[in-house]
Amino acid sequence: MGSGIARDIHFAVRTLRRSPAFTLTAVLMLALGIGVNAMVFTVTSAVLFNGFPLVKDNDRIVYVTTGVGCCVSYPDFLDWRVQATSFTGMEMVHGLDRAVRDENDFLQRRTVTEVTAGTFRLAGQEPILGRDFQPSDEAPGAAPVAILRYEFWERQYGKRADVIGRTIRIDNIATTIVGVMPRGFAFPQNEVMWIPMAPMAASMDRGDRNTGWFAYGRLVDGASIESARAEMGTIGRRLGDAYPQTNQGRNLIPQLYDFREFFIGGNATLIYQAMLGAVSFVLLIACANLANLLLARAIGRSREISVRLALGAGRWQLVRQLLVESALLSTVGGLCGWWFAQFGLRIYSLWVSGPSVSAVCGPGRPNSRAAVPPITPKAANPIGVIGRVRPWARLAHTNARSAPSRDGGTG
Numbered sequence: 224m225g226s227g228i229a230r231d232i233h234f235a236v237r238t239l240r241r242s243p244a245f246t247l248t249a250v251l252m253l254a255l256g257i258g259v260n261a262m263v264f265t266v267t268s269a270v271l272f273n274g275f276p277l278v279k280d281n282d283r284i285v286y287v288t289t290g291v292g293c294c295v296s297y298p299d300f301l302d303w304r305v306q307a308t309s310f311t312g313m314e315m316v317h318g319l320d321r322a323v324r325d326e327n328d329f330l331q332r333r334t335v336t337e338v339t340a341g342t343f344r345l346a347g348q349e350p351i352l353g354r355d356f357q358p359s360d361e362a363p364g365a366a367p368v369a370i371l372r373y374e375f376w377e378r379q380y381g382k383r384a385d386v387i388g389r390t391i392r393i394d395n396i397a398t399t400i401v402g403v404m405p406r407g408f409a410f411p412q413n414e415v416m417w418i419p420m421a422p423m424a425a426s427m428d429r430g431d432r433n434t435g436w437f438a439y440g441r442l443v444d445g446a447s448i449e450s451a452r453a454e455m456g457t458i459g460r461r462l463g464d465a466y467p468q469t470n471q472g473r474n475l476i477p478q479l480y481d482f483r484e485f486f487i488g489g490n491a492t493l494i495y496q497a498m499l500g501a502v503s504f505v506l507l508i509a510c511a512n513l514a515n516l517l518l519a520r521a522i523g524r525s526r527e528i529s530v531r532l533a534l535g536a537g538r539w540q541l542v543r544q545l546l547v548e549s550a551l552l553s554t555v556g557g558l559c560g561w562w563f564a565q566f567g568l569r570i571y572s573l574w575v576s577g578p579s580v581s582a583v584c585g586p587g588r589p590n591s592r593a594a595v596p597p598i599t600p601k602a603a604n605p606i607g608v609i610g611r612v613r614p615w616a617r618l619a620h621t622n623a624r625s626a627p628s629r630d631g632g633t634g
Contacts, residue, residue: 228543228547231543231544231547232547232551234544234547235544235547235548235551236551238548239548239551239552242520245516245520246552248516249513249516249517249552249556250552250555250556250559251556251559252509252512252513252516252556253509253513253552253553253555253556253557253559253560254556254559254560254562254563255505255509255560255563256505256506256508256509256510256560257506257509257556257557257560257561257564258559258560258561258562258563258564258567259502259505259506259563259564259567260502260503260505260506261560261561261564262563262564262567262568262571263498263499263502264499265564265568266495266568266571267495267496267498267499274482275346275409275410275411275482276407276408276409277346277348277405277407277408277410278346278347278348278408278410279346279347279348280347280441281482282481282482283441283442284345284346284439284440284441284442284482285310285439285440285441285442285448285451285479285480285481286437286438286439286479286480286481286482286485286486287303287313287437287438287439287440287455287477287478287479287480288436288437288438288477288478288480289432289459289475289476289477289478293432293436293437294432294433294436294437295315295432295436295437295438296428296429296430296431296432296469297315297422297426297427297431298427298428298429299429299432299462299470299477300313300315300438302458302462303438303455303458303477304438304440306458306461307440307451307454307455307458308443308454309440309442309443309446309450309451309454309455310440310441310442310443310446310451311345311440311441311442311443312341312344312345312440312441313345313438313439313440314338314339314340314341314342314345314438314439314440315338315339315420315437315438315439316336316337316338316339316342316411316412316420316436316437316438316439317336317337317338317420317436318334318335318336318337318412318414318436319334319335319337320332320333320334321333321334321335321393321394322392322393322394322395323335323391323392323393323416324391324392324395325379325391326389326390326391333414333415333416334412334414334415335369335393335414335415335416335417335418336411336412336414336416336417336418337417337418337419337420338356338411338417338418338419338420339361339419339420340355340356340357340358340360340361340419340420341356341358342356342410342411342417343355343356343370343404343410345439345440345441346408346410348404348405348408348410350370350402350403350404350405351373351403351404351405352376352384352386352387352402352403353370353387353400353401353402353403354401354402355370355402356368356370356401356417356419360419360421361419361420361421361422362421363421363422363423365419365421366399367393367396367397367398367399367418368398368399368400368401368418368419369391369393369398369399369400369401369416369417369418370400370401370402370403370404370416370417370418371386371400371402371403371404371415371416372403372404372408372409372414372415372416372417373403373404373405373406373407373408374406374415375415375416376403377406386400386403387400387401387402387403388400388401393418398418404417411437411439429466429469429470430468430469437485448479448481451479452479455476455477455479456476456477458477459475459476459477460476462475463475463476517549521545
């Protein structure tokens with residue numbers, strides 16, 4: 224049996240090499256149909272469903288702000304964290320464009336992410352090198368520290384372990400590197416480093432809602448985003464009564480969102496879903512065209528099949544050879560489709576930014592080979608088998624006397 228399959232593979236390779244135009248056309252059909260579908264599926268899955276890479280239970284994290292998308296005052300955040308019972312923890316993020324200098328005095332303009340000290344614990348992650356932020360890092364007068372994103376550490380420091388304890392200057396303030404986060408981790412913003420959010424006198428102004436962009440909390444077991452919204456609305460109205468000069472008005476009631484609502488939005492969701500539906504039709508068209516192409520090829524090989532039947536070849540042997548040929552075409556087309564999807568993701572990541580898209584599609588994604596589902600090449604095989612159904616049905620009605628004669632008639 225094994226030697227028979229080996230002969231079938233060898234014969235299929237020779238047959239396909241004799242028909243380069245057919246082989247190239249079939250492979251391109253599969254590559255484009257499967258590649259486009261794999262690329263869109265990967266992006267859609269990352270953007271609409273996966274949330275932030277490496278964050279534990281993304282669907283349990285809720286994003287909180289006031290007004291429309293932005294922003295949060297630090298005193299409001301402290302009151303939310305103390306009064307809300309729907310969350311196991313709540314943290315806040317801010318980001319500012321900073322001048323960053325390394326030990327070689329190389330200057331870069333970077334958006335540095337300021338986070339409260341419990342951010343990484345809320346996300347369920349910890350540094351792979353060094354230590355996490357501690358509450359003492361937020362205390363007034365604490366020594367400035369920073370944690371690097373893995374990709375920045377890899378690019379800037381060549382993954383050297385002795386980066387811990389080194390000093391960089393952020394806005395000319397000496398800052399000690401104390402940790403490096405895992406590869407692909409980019410929560411809650413896609414920037415190069417994190418520093419602790421140290422409250423200053425100006426940030427304690429309740430009316431200043433530029434001290435934080437948004438807060439985020441992890442729901443307790445049994446709580447839903449709807450129940451959390453109701454509780455936070457009550458807290459917001461309570462703060463409005465307590466601080467009428469700074470917290471009155473409907474726009475200052477806390478607004479809660481899940482990942483898709485906050486980072487993607489309703490219109491973008493519809494666009495991605497429409498893209499997924501459209502490329503599914505592209506795959507169906509590719510399947511139909513491939514089936515017709517294989518049928519035309521089978522008709523063209525009617526004489527060959529009839530002659531082989533006349534010489535004693537069994538129908539199962541011929542069907543097996545057609546199956547091996549289609550499997551070979553499908554495998555090559557699937558692998559080319561996988562490569563096409565990888566290339567498409569790289570191009571897409573140059574045009575679109577976002578927490579999930581950048582982490583999954585961009586140069587800093589956890590694993591470029593894992594960005595496109597590994598099932599992509601395997602998905603080609605059922606397509607090839609389906610494309611062979613009609614040729615097999617034709618073969619079932621072919622006999623040794625149905626071969627065309629040399630003058631165009633039948634024997």
